[in-house]
Amino acid sequence: MTLDPRIAAVTDRIIERSRAGRRRYLDLMAEQAERGVSRQRMSCGNFAHGFAAAEGDKERIRTVSGPNIGIVTAYNDMLSAHQPYYRYPEQMKVFAREAGATAQVAGGVPAMCDGVTQGQDGMNLSLFSRDTIALGTAVALSHGMFDGAALLGICDKIVPGLLIGALRFGHLPMLLVPGGPMPSGLPNKEKQRVRQLYAEGKVGRDELLASEAASYHSPGTCTFYGTANSNQMMMELMGLHVPNAAFVQPNTPLRQALTRAAVHRLAELSAGGQRSLAECVDERAIVNAVVGLLATGGSTNHAIHLPAIARAAGIILDWEDIDGLSGAVPLIARVYPNGSGDVNDFHYAGGIAVVARELLGAGLLHGDVVTAGAEDIAAYTRLPELDGDTLVWRDPGASRNQTMLRAVSDPFLPDGGLRLVAGNLGRATFKTSAVDPARWTVEAPARIFSDQNQVLAAFGAGELDRDVVVVVRFQGPRANGMPELHKLTPALGVLQDRGHRVALVTDGRMSGASGKVPAAIHLSPEALGGGPLSRLRNGDPVRLSAEQGVLEAVGVDLASRDPAPPPPPPAGTGRELFAMMRLAAGDAEHGASAMLELMDQDQAGATPADAMAAP
Structure with missing residues (x-):
């Protein structure tokens, strides 16, 4: 299918605007691939520290017998979405050995939950946790011990933070490895009804807490289509998952088979230095992520995160680009809170496989993007299942639920919203x-x-x-x-x-x-x-x-008029520790990041005082 000219026009505008920055980024990645830190270039003392504790894999790492995969994990067991990651590293080491590779946990990054901090002081740390995660990812990968990386993260700021940090090591191949959503709990309309009754004072705290606990009830991602699940959709349409791994529930045989497939695929890419992250995350992939966001009614937070992710890859995306794409992309999915069904219902209806097929067929996605999780973006139009013990991908057929997932020819709305x-x-x-x-x-x-x-x-x-x-x-x-x-x-x-x-x-x-x-x-x-x-x-x-x-x-x-005086700076709950990030943060349209603002200014030769004063 020929690419829709409106999609092509926005993509061309982004490419032209980004030409200089993208060239600098790709040159840096090429230099890192050729002369950067790696096991082969380390001194013996450096290298020995890196495999000293690698029980079971020490000799293979020492003799560079196959690729070594770095695992960056956002595990903690307070977040339902990240609790399933507890056993992933030990499983992934086994899967890596099956493919002639090794794996080590390169490092951990923080993972906070907006659901826990909504309306609380801790929410003031939420957006800046993305920069903290990016920095933690960079620290983890800075050791140079790895030929590729697996990024374990799902939720709101965590996937953007992992990806932003990983893009500074974009000469390596990488995949994100999801954990899946929890089973559906209390119906969403009932949850919404109880929340409004509480706001009106018609039910008490006990009733509200019972409703919320019935909604958020077990390991796995929250099932509404917010930022966390929008993250998963975007990683699929950027080709950074194995196909349609996003919405398979935790602790199931299919979930484990998909994790195994991700490690085997990453071992294959890392062995040959193929499909580096920098090669995969280009202007076309960023446009595909925006198109998917619009077609599915995804999170508004990505109007901030996508420009930041793009910027980390030397690409300039702004809100006019998103607005222009919105005019070309119809809304073909309604998932709660935009509809009644949750992401489990969406996946059962055909999910991202149907979305990808519809968008590709209508010329609304770039079909020529370089994908890491499969050979091409067409692979993302099929759903995974187990045939006995064998993982296969099959055509999902037509949508099983027209109230939440439709064809491009019969959309809910003519634009992306x-x-x-x-x-x-x-x-x-x-x-x-x-x-x-x-x-x-x-x-x-x-x-x-x-x-x-x-x-x-x-x-x-x-x-x-x-x-x-x-x-x-x-x-x-x-x-x-x-x-x-x-x-x-x-x-x-x-x-x-x-x-x-x-x-x-x-x-x-x-x-x-x-x-x-x-x-x-x-x-x-x-x-x-x-x-x-x-x-x-x-x-x-x-x-x-x-x-x-x-x-x-x-x-x-x-x-x-004179401006109104601002409230005093936030303090308590650790907020004062983030003063540097507040003082240096850029505007929302360019990603609301202190780290990226200062990085760009530093690379342009600004003095520290100039850089901090620039915004």
Whole structure:
């Protein structure tokens, strides 16, 4: 199928804009492949330290008898999604030996859960944990002991962080190895109903906790289609998993067979130095990830993560690119919170295999990308299963559930549902795919807050029981680390259900589970530092329109006003330790990363003082 000209035009624009940065990146990777740190170039003392404790594999590593795979793991047993990784390293070492390779745990990275920290002080660390994970990945791979790497991570900031760090070692072949979702628990509509009843004071904490515990109940990824599961979809369409490994449940024979296949594939690639990560993650792969995100109604957080991932590979992706692709890509999946079924239902219906087949067939994906997990992207149109003890991939057939997964010729919506809105308040992301089109335009007086708990207090006091644009400012990366404000969803949903025209405008994030309330999020420039949002006042009329791509304070001369004073810097719960990341963070459209901002400026020859002052 010929590539859709709209997809081609955006890809060409990204390639042209990225030409210089991509060339520098590829030159660095070529230099690292030729002269970088590796087992063959180490001194004997260095090398001996690297295999001293390699029980069972010491002689093979010492004599360089086959490739050595580095495992970077985000295991902990507090996160349901990462608890299954506990046994992976020992299993993977066995699988590596089967393929004539060895494996060592190169290092661990932190993995925090937004579900645990939502609305808590710890959420201020969440986005910057991505940079911390990237740095931890770099430390793990810096030893030079490895010919390839397996990255064990699933959730929100963890996959982007692993990938950003790994891309600085992009001369090596790599795969991500998923763990799979937990079985479905309490139906999502029932969970949503109880949350709204609690927001209205109609049920108590015991009822709410029972509902939540019935939803999040066992090892595996949470089953709603938020950032974690959007991560998994993107890794599939970038060719960085073995095909359709994303949504097979933990602790099953098929799950283990897919992990085994990933190790065998990685051993094959590492033995020949084939399909390096840098070769796989190019402009076409980034576009494929965006297309998949749009076609499935994925997480708004990736409007931040994808530009950051791209930047780590020398590629410049911006929100106009995402908006342009959104106009070309139809919405063909509705997975909770955009629909009633969860990712288990989605996978049973045909899942990513059907999505990949439909998008490829319509010319909406680059079919010529270099894939690590299989020979080509067409392999991702088939679902894995066990035929006895043999792992096979088969055609999924037509969608088994037309209410959640459809053909491109019969989409739920004609576009992908991530819109750029802009005006005198700045630039922001609006996710339309979960919002009733009748609510895509809201114009109402602003009510301004600097903390989501203030919003909930005003809601409880009845002060928001009207048409209102709720503005939550000083939530950007430089102000407090850009937390998600998902705690607001039930209260704003109640107001909307009462018949009011309601919208949210914020320089913070909403959630990978952004729901039915219209929201302009990730607003840039952020309020801290005199951004337009800091000059808005209570009662100012604000217009938000996805149809028109507009976000503006109507008839207001913002430039003539003084900015509102910001709250004090966050402290406690370790937040003060992240001051460097806050002070140096870039804007949301370019990835909201201090690490990448400083890296680019350092490579351009900026002084430390200049680099810290640049944003």
